[in-house]
Amino acid sequence: MSIDYRAEIERLKKELPVTVVAHYYQRDEVFEMADITGDSLELARKCKADDNPWVVFCGVGFMGQSVKVIAPEKRVLMPKVACCAMARMIDSSYYEETVETIEKGGVSREDLLPITYINSDATVKAKVGKMGGLVCTSSNAVRIIEKGLESGKKILFVPDRCLGQNVANMMGLKSCVVGEEGCDPKEADVLCFNGFCSVHQLFTVDDVNFYRRKYPGIKIAVHPECDPKVVQAADFVGSTSQLIKYVNELDPEQKVAVGTEYNLVHRMRPKNTYVLSSTKPECPTMNETTLEDLYRTLKSIEEGQPLNEIHVDGETVHYARLALERMLEIK
Ligand code: 13P
Numbered sequence: 001m002s003i004d005y006r007a008e009i010e011r012l013k014k015e016l017p018v019t020v021v022a023h024y025y026q027r028d029e030v031f032e033m034a035d036i037t038g039d040s041l042e043l044a045r046k047c048k049a050d051d052n053p054w055v056v057f058c059g060v061g062f063m064g065q066s067v068k069v070i071a072p073e074k075r076v077l078m079p080k081v082a083c084c085a086m087a088r089m090i091d092s093s094y095y096e097e098t099v100e101t102i103e104k105g106g107v108s109r110e111d112l113l114p115i116t117y118i119n120s121d122a123t124v125k126a127k128v129g130k131m132g133g134l135v136c137t138s139s140n141a142v143r144i145i146e147k148g149l150e151s152g153k154k155i156l157f158v159p160d161r162c163l164g165q166n167v168a169n170m171m172g173l174k175s176c177v178v179g180e181e182g183c184d185p186k187e188a189d190v191l192c193f194n195g196f197c198s199v200h201q202l203f204t205v206d207d208v209n210f211y212r213r214k215y216p217g218i219k220i221a222v223h224p225e226c227d228p229k230v231v232q233a234a235d236f237v238g239s240t241s242q243l244i245k246y247v248n249e250l251d252p253e254q255k256v257a258v259g260t261e262y263n264l265v266h267r268m269r270p271k272n273t274y275v276l277s278s279t280k281p282e283c284p285t286m287n288e289t290t291l292e293d294l295y296r297t298l299k300s301i302e303e304g305q306p307l308n309e310i311h312v313d314g315e316t317v318h319y320a321r322l323a324l325e326r327m328l329e330i331k
């Protein structure tokens with residue numbers, strides 16, 4: 001007999017003290033089952049404020065980990081523990097190597113204030129927390145870098161070179177990618193680690209030009225993980241929530257092409273909304289979670305044998321939490 005996953009998920013959600021959380025990039029059928037949705041910052045804030053002892057997080061690894069770090073008393077399960085490809089580009093040893101390269105370039109570690117994009121492992125957040133730094137997301141990166149600069153230090157921004165450079169450009173700051181030719185740590189205000197999101201690298205200036213030629217007057221809205229040249233050619237840049245708000249508030253006749261993950265476009269008004277690419281920009285890890293996975297995870301709580309529980313060791317929680325809390329304190 002086949003299982004009606006939707007009905008079973010609804011039943012389990014009613015009977016168990018559990019909150020189902022989903023990022024906007026999740027498959028539609030999974031997203032529709034969620035109690036809490038949002039961009040990374042909203043998800044962190046809402047999960048912290050939520051009362052249920054169990055969280056089932058449909059997203060990528062760093063998101064579930066962040067809930068465990070800010071609310072260690074919660075039991076956090078992930079239907080798929082899929083790691084964001086960008087978060088996988090940096091670990092504690094790459095982080096150390098980057099600091100050493102900067103030191104060789106004439107800037108000491110005491111003169112650096114590290115900021116990590118939330119798309120990073122808890123161990124990297126802990127390194128940053130230990131050095132007095134903080135976390136940012138795509139929706140608050142400008143505000144967090146402004147705050148970081150109040151220390152009078154240079155910003156070490158990890159792991160997304162695009163977000164780091166885009167924010168620096170918006171703020172009129174000098175930035176460069178550590179280790180790249182011509183990057184002089186003494187000259188730059190924001191020193192970026194060389195990480196990136198392969199999904200957002202799919203969008204090009206040629207795509208922007210194509211849409212502008214095809215539909216004169218079209219608006220171009222992109223995520224700040226896109227290449228700085230694409231961001232400079234766009235009309236609007238914002239986090240996933242900010243993109244949804246921007247597009248849904250446009251005049252219904254205004255055409256818009258959106259540069260971010262494919263599933264997000266389904267959260268937007270369908271008419272006159274295009275994907276800024278000739279290929280399908282899907283995040284493979286976000287798309288791993290299925291309705292069946294969500295059902296099995298909820299069922300595992302009912303059966304007393306929780307699947308895919310997120311664990312973070314005490315010392316990592318302590319320092320990573322400092323970095324996350326410093327961000328959450330900033331309005
Ligand atoms: P948001 O914080 O904008 O939701 O972004 C998360 C992400 O992984 C984008 O690729």
Ligand code: SF4
Nearest residue numbers: 084085086197199283
């Ligand atoms: Fe990570 Fe890119 Fe997927 Fe976002 S879209 S979760 S940054 S790989």
